[in-house]
Amino acid sequence: MFKSRNLLKLSLILIVGFLLATFIHACNWIREQPLKQLQVGITTWPGFDIALYGQAAGLFEKRGLTVEFQRFQNQQDSARAVMRGSLDAAFVSFWDAMQVDPGNDTPAVVLVTNVSRGADGIVTQAGINSVKELRGKKVAAKLGTVNHMILLEALNLHQVPPKTVEIEDVSNEIAVELMKQKKVDGAVLWQPLLGETGR
Structure with a gap:
């Protein structure tokens, strides 16, 4: 045992x-x-x-x-x-x-x-100096994104009905190209393209 x-x-x-x-x-x-x-x-x-x-x-x-x-x-x-x-x-x-x-x-x-604080903005072609002047213009902004929201808020702040602005539904990078080609009157962009395009 x-x-x-x-x-x-x-x-x-x-x-x-x-x-x-x-x-x-x-x-x-x-x-x-x-x-x-x-x-x-x-x-x-x-x-x-x-x-x-x-x-x-x-x-x-x-x-x-x-x-x-x-x-x-x-x-x-x-x-x-x-x-x-x-x-x-x-x-x-x-x-x-x-x-x-x-x-x-x-x-x-x-x-x-x-x-982010202040890294987004709206750039325009020469001669457009205020959000109110976007009435009847074409602005590039990707629909359903922050850019779209920024545009709508800016228009609302300046009493511009959104239906009076034609929105070109494109990405940030394509919006820059359209601005260079003068195919849009303005674009909602974020940095670094905002600063580079707004010069």
């Missing part, structure tokens, strides 16, 4: 030791596995440049991350790409994130990179 008890104890010690060694080895194996490359959507916006700086400075690599940025013309498209599973994440404004139908998914905000 004494021998049986010792044999049972020895067996338990060996089993526990084996399981513990297996667990430690599994933890090391998981830690050593390289992380998959993250696909992240990004648009031209100074508040998102911190991510580009992080990549250039090697901050992602130092933490074992590989990040590839996918450029988009507008944030709604990059948000949709996340919802469809084409991207792992995207830098978007709250407004654009709210415009996207998440379906059965539950999007999560994992980082706030910036709070």
